[in-house]
Amino acid sequence: MSLYPRDKAIIALSDGTVEHGYAIGKKGTTGGELCFNTSMTGYQEIFTDPSYYGQLMMMTYPHIGNYGTMSRDDEARQVMISGLIVRSFSWEFSNPMADGSLQEYLERNEVIGISGVDTRRLVRHIRTKGVMNAVISSEELDEEKLVQKAKNWPQMKGLELASEVTRQEPQTVHSEGPYKVAAFDYGIKQNIINNLVNRGCTLRIFPAKGDFLEEIKTWEPDGFFFSNGPGDPNATSQYALDVVRYAKESQKPCFGICLGHQLMALEEGIPVKKMYVGHRGANQPVLNKETGNVEITTQNHGFAVDEEALDESKVEVTHVNLNDDSIEGLRFKSYPGFSVQYHPEASPGPHDSSYLFDHFLDLIKEGKEELV
Template identity: 45%
Template sequence: MSQNALLVLEDGRAFAGTSYGATGETFGEAVFTTGMTGYQETLTDPSYHRQIVTQTAPHIGNTGVNDEDDESQKIWVAGYVVRDPARVSSNWRATRSLDEQLTAQGIVGISGIDTRALTRHLRERGAMRAGISTETLDPAELLKKVLEQPPMTGADLASEVTTFEPYVVAAQGEKRFTVVALDLGIKTMTPKRMAERGIEVHVLPATASLEEVLAVNPDGIFMSNGPGDPATTEHPTTLLKELLQRGKPYFGICFGNQVFGRALGLGTFKLKYGHRGINQPVLDRVTGKVEITSQNHGFAVDAPIEETVQTPYGTAEVSHVSLNDNVVEGLRLTGTDGRVLAFSVQYHPEAAAGPHDSAYLFDRFVELMEGRN
């Protein structure tokens, strides 16, 4: 039975609605995602750790939940905000409803609020701390609790979502390469996309040492997506510097792009409200092609778009940019002979959820390890 629920933002804006999922109280950074589908992948994406996610699409839950589309072992969002939850789920793959899944995993949500007004507010004021409660229904009281929560800026969260033990995703068919993937919040589909290309993927914890990485004798290094402020992520940045110094081919996605930027001596900054959804247009400045991408990030790399940067490892340049706001969406490192040594993107080419426009990037990683770039 649904209960009354309240959402309060840190600037005092409040929305009254009905509970969706578990009852109780939760806090996190309020953000929005524009995807009209793929809510199961969104909920189980570790990059959403400590975030209260608002779906801009009004009708959520119509295809239920299945056992194949999770991107990790659990739901990571701190809270969930929808306008019109489906009363009945209808899909041949569904095994239960979204409401049941949220309840089973203790995810506190709210429904029946004007998500358009909430989204406009976050676009104008920026992502901010928030709370959802079915217990504290006085806005002033809930606001006090919201203001006690830590902000996302300065949050080091990769260690909270990474795997505790290394594991291997075997290559499909003939094994061609071995890759170490540092898990900063990796999604299940990412090593699968590499395995499809004959890559044996050794997924290591975010705390893995240089010796542990080199012990695998990898042909390439990969760093995944993940939550938190990249400015606080010291160990992966230091590790990547050591690996770049040794000439290891590198591919980074999302958080891995930000770590790559820091390793190259570039800064990072927090976006006003971030990029989240599966309809984000990006220009590949190398090919001139535009791709529609899946994204989930609240921070970005601070790099000059029209200039190259000399680093101890080679020449760095911006390879991809957002066509919405000109934010850096990819980096490329080349040697003195013009050969690509490492690259990264700020979006999700594994397409979970999202379009397949960017799948070629995994092929580009293979070419990098073959020395054909």
Template identity: 50%
Template sequence: MKYQTKKKALILLADGTIFYGKSVGNAEGTAFGEVCFNTGMTGYQEIFTDPSYFGQLMVMTNAHIGNYGANNEEVESNSVKIAGLICKNFSYDYSRPDADESLLEFLNTNKLLAISDVDTRALVSYIRDHGAMNAVISTRVDEIDALKAELSNIPSMEGLELASKVSVTKPYFFGEKDAKYRIAALDIGIKKNILRNLAARDAYIKVFPYDTPFSELQSWNPDGYFISNGPGDPEPLKEVIETAKEIIAQDKPLFGICLGHQIIALANGVSTYKMFNGHRGINHPVINFETGKGEITSQNHGFAINREETEAHPELIITHEHLNDHTVAGIRMKNKNVFSVQYHPEASPGPHDASYLFDQFFQLIEEYSRSNVPV
């Protein structure tokens, strides 16, 4: 499908800077959110459906988006989670044989506003220099003052609780009921590929809503606990932090990813902060201090934990570090069966360098089981 005459569109940043483009598919509308960018060269469909991106306007740095269409199996949640899409060249045609539909059809089904023909190199360079900020994309190119007024009312990502917007409202199960392990997963924005990785290691997972009390998690008698990735600022999630404290006190194995990693840090009294620019892409270098090996990782986060407080904490060890800016990329507790990472070992999209972390989780469960056999 070709669009010869494209409708004008714009990106208005919170500081008043404007970039112009065209509406994808001649759609009309307006979308607000924090503008961020992802450097991945592939995996756009998984990125768009990742709950961790809820409420964000996504700038894709790859020059061509949509060229391999959309596949019904390549989703990380039940719907698109980004607030809007910004790209350079949008491909209305696709060439992959196993695609189910075009990306345009996929976005239209999910009612997502997308704009193309944007100088994304200039936009990303500007965001790098000036930091992540709120923005609006719109086809109302002649209503700048009105858009500025509306944008000024959009809350900052700092202090914003979003896990409740993406978490399930009722528990559900994933995997085979007769699997060897039972895992209680707290959903604060969980990706499907995390569940696939857990189930592939012979686990039956019960996924609980974000505000589930520890007593309900414990009543299922799991072999281990998992706290998922998710969107927004971790500090407002007081109930989740308290639940993490209770899980830690019980001392059964606990694994956290991204937002879950930040929750575990907060449960230990380590603060978090909003980054000037987050880490979003599939080629982020990380060093594992315990093995001495480097890993290329998939990352998506705009908050991080305080390194100085982590280093000073008597019960925490920094296990991983991001090599670009030396932020904390992984921790474990010295005297508890608890560890977490600030990146995505399940990837989707991305490399599989860090998938061993799931094996490490189940090894911890095995060790705990052996040391707690009833006499």
């Protein structure tokens, strides 16, 4: 007899695929776009990444929870995923530094999940059929009802979610350095803040929505940063492009990551498209076209800059994904701006891409020296 709960649960996909398993975390029903992450570790950082807001997270590594959870590993103030799917769930943990078990963590954050699922089969299914919505339930076990609920769940395409995860008012994060950066929070990760502060930047972090241009002018930043975040960038652009345009016209250095990268491209009139599956994992190879080096990167995105609609008079492609040749980095020709689709703050490689933060600071330093 099992020492742990074995309450039944079901995951139902919008195309009618159904898997049975056992409930983990909170009991209930949840749904969202079903995506998968290929990372072997870092599950807590994944669960708290705001870019995953509104999505069901399926971990491809079979054993999840064995090292417990630690509060210092959170990337945001709360868990962002809508639900969790794993093959083998560890109710106990062996890490002496952990604060508690993953089950306690999921319950505390009211995350609904399912274990005992053939995640390898589901991943192969999504790779073949494309990303789709799904529903997890440990309270409603009628397959037909759950499939219908998955079909009715809002599609990620056209969904604006950055305003759901952003802070509510501007906040200043101080450092001892002389550089001032206006950062826009579309779902900014804590380690991005850490990387900039550790390099001598004082950040004034602004919410995703709101009229902050006068405050920005008064504060006189030395550079601008546009963060990662969830949802469709085309929907986010309806309110975000004003500040991107202002930053561009200021001719101050600009740096964008993930959603920020996509918004900077959209401001130049370059379209962003929904991907068939998306990139999510800690082992994506990216070619730096300027150096010839290959970087091992962490990625989390379901949208990408459309390489077939690129305007080379406005941007230069600096990085490409070696798996599918998708665009991973841009340099903007009309102002000192650059952006990447992947996450240099997530310590892939483990430090293959940390130079990007150094490059941003170098541009800021050069800009300040020109004013002297």
